[in-house]
Amino acid sequence: MMERLLDRDWVVRLLSVLLAFILWLNVTSDRVTTATRVYQLPVTVENLGEDLQVLPPERPMVEVSLTGPRPELDRIREEDLQPYVDATGLEPGYYPLPVKLRARLPAGVTARVSPDVVYLRIERYVAKQVPVTLPQPEIYRDEVKYVLELEVKTATLSGQQSLVDRVVRVEARADVTGAQTGEVRQAHLVALDSTGNEVTGIGITPATVPVKVTVVQLPPAKAVPVRPRFTGALPEGYTYSVTVSPATVLVRGPRDRHAQWTEVVTEPIDLTGQTRSFIYQVGLVKPEGAESMDAQVATVTVHITEEVVERTFQDLPVGVWHLGPGLQAELAADRATVRVRGPRRVVDRFDPAGFALRVEARDLGPGRHLLPVRYDRPEGVQVLAVEPAAVEVTITQVPENPQGNPGGSD
Incomplete structure (x- = not known):
C-alpha cells in the first residue's frame, strides 16, 4: 500500500514539504535560542607612560558576559575579547578607571563587563646606581681570618620609585666556608632600608658580584672581659647598674702577652646629668701588644634609678x-x-x-x-x-x- 501511495505525485510532494518544514523548524529553533557565555579576562592598561607602572604588577581581572543566539556565540573566541582601560595622561596616583571592551560582536550578541570600573595605583618606574658594601670585610673563624675584597663595587636598582627610595644601602653577602687564598666567591646582593630590613619587589643588577677572598692565619687568642669606662657622675640621689654586650672579646696576639690582658675597656662614657637609662654604642680600646680583636664596638646599657x-x-x-x-x-x-x-x-x-x-x-x-x-x-x-x-x-x-x-x- 505504501508503494502505491509513493507512486502518486501529490503524496511525494507533501512529504517533501513536511520534511522541509521540519528542517526549517530545527534551524530557526537554534537561531532563536538565547544563551550566555562568561569569560574571566585580564584587563590591559593602555597608553601608560613609559616610566610608569601599575601596582600591583598583576593585571586586574574582570568578568565578561556575552548574551545572544547560540550559533553566534559559538563563533566568538576568547582571544577576540579584550577588556582594557585608557591611562592616557595619567601621573603617579590612585585612579578609578572605566573598563572598556574591544570586540567584534555578531549581530544580536550583547556584552556586559563586571566590574565596569577598576582601581589602579600608578607609580613611576626608576633605575638608580648605588654603591655595594661588605657588611663584614673581615670574617673571623676559629684561628683564621677571611679578608674580603669586592671586585664589582656598584649595582643598579630598578623598580617602583617608592621602593627604590627606601633603599639606603646594598650589601654583598658571601659564604666563605672552606675558601682558599685568592679564591673568588659570588656574593648575593641584598637591598636594605634604614632599619636594616630587606626591601623586596625591586630588581638588583647584577644579582651577584664576585668577591676575592684572602685567608690569614691568626695568632693565638684569649677571651678577655669587657669593662665600660665612665667619666662624670650622676646627679645626687641617682645610682646605676650596667650590662655590656659582648661581655667578652677574643684578643689576639703573642702568647707571652696574654697574662697582661685582664680586661678590654671601652671609650669613655659620660654620666654627667643623666637621670634616665640609656643605651650607648661605644668603641673598644685594643690592649697594648694585641694584634686584633673579634669585636671593635660594644653595646653598653646603663640602667639608672633613683636611690631610695x-x-x-x-x-x-x-x-x-x-x-x-x-x-x-x-x-x-x-x-x-x-x-x-x-x-x-x-x-x-x-x-x-x-x-x-x-x-x-x-x-x-x-x-x-x-x-x-x-x-x-x-x-x-x-x-x-x-x-x-x-x-x-x-x-x-x-x-x-x-x-x-x-x-x-x-
Whole structure:
C-alpha cells in the first residue's frame, strides 16, 4: 500500500514539504535560542607612560558576559575579547578607571563587563646606581681570618620609585666556608632600608658580584672581659647598674702577652646629668701588644634609678586641732616618731614639720578619748609608720575665774 501511495505525485510532494518544514523548524529553533557565555579576562592598561607602572604588577581581572543566539556565540573566541582601560595622561596616583571592551560582536550578541570600573595605583618606574658594601670585610673563624675584597663595587636598582627610595644601602653577602687564598666567591646582593630590613619587589643588577677572598692565619687568642669606662657622675640621689654586650672579646696576639690582658675597656662614657637609662654604642680600646680583636664596638646599657632611702624622724610634736571653746586638752603622749621611705634627693631635704602631726578634737566634749594621730602626706615620700598610731586625750572644762569669765583672760 505504501508503494502505491509513493507512486502518486501529490503524496511525494507533501512529504517533501513536511520534511522541509521540519528542517526549517530545527534551524530557526537554534537561531532563536538565547544563551550566555562568561569569560574571566585580564584587563590591559593602555597608553601608560613609559616610566610608569601599575601596582600591583598583576593585571586586574574582570568578568565578561556575552548574551545572544547560540550559533553566534559559538563563533566568538576568547582571544577576540579584550577588556582594557585608557591611562592616557595619567601621573603617579590612585585612579578609578572605566573598563572598556574591544570586540567584534555578531549581530544580536550583547556584552556586559563586571566590574565596569577598576582601581589602579600608578607609580613611576626608576633605575638608580648605588654603591655595594661588605657588611663584614673581615670574617673571623676559629684561628683564621677571611679578608674580603669586592671586585664589582656598584649595582643598579630598578623598580617602583617608592621602593627604590627606601633603599639606603646594598650589601654583598658571601659564604666563605672552606675558601682558599685568592679564591673568588659570588656574593648575593641584598637591598636594605634604614632599619636594616630587606626591601623586596625591586630588581638588583647584577644579582651577584664576585668577591676575592684572602685567608690569614691568626695568632693565638684569649677571651678577655669587657669593662665600660665612665667619666662624670650622676646627679645626687641617682645610682646605676650596667650590662655590656659582648661581655667578652677574643684578643689576639703573642702568647707571652696574654697574662697582661685582664680586661678590654671601652671609650669613655659620660654620666654627667643623666637621670634616665640609656643605651650607648661605644668603641673598644685594643690592649697594648694585641694584634686584633673579634669585636671593635660594644653595646653598653646603663640602667639608672633613683636611690631610695628610709629615714626615721623622732620627737615630733603632736598638736590638738579644733578643740571646742571653753575646753582644754592633755595628751598622754605629745611626741611621736615617723618612719618614711623615698628618693634620697627628696628625703634629705624634707622638713618634718610638714607632717603637721595632730589629733582631731572637733565636736568632742569633756572626757577621755583615744584618737588616731593624723598627718599631712608629703609629696614624693611614703609614710611607713607613725608611732604611736593613736593617743589618749583627756578633755576638761577650763576653770572659771573669780569674775566668772572662762579662760582667765579677755
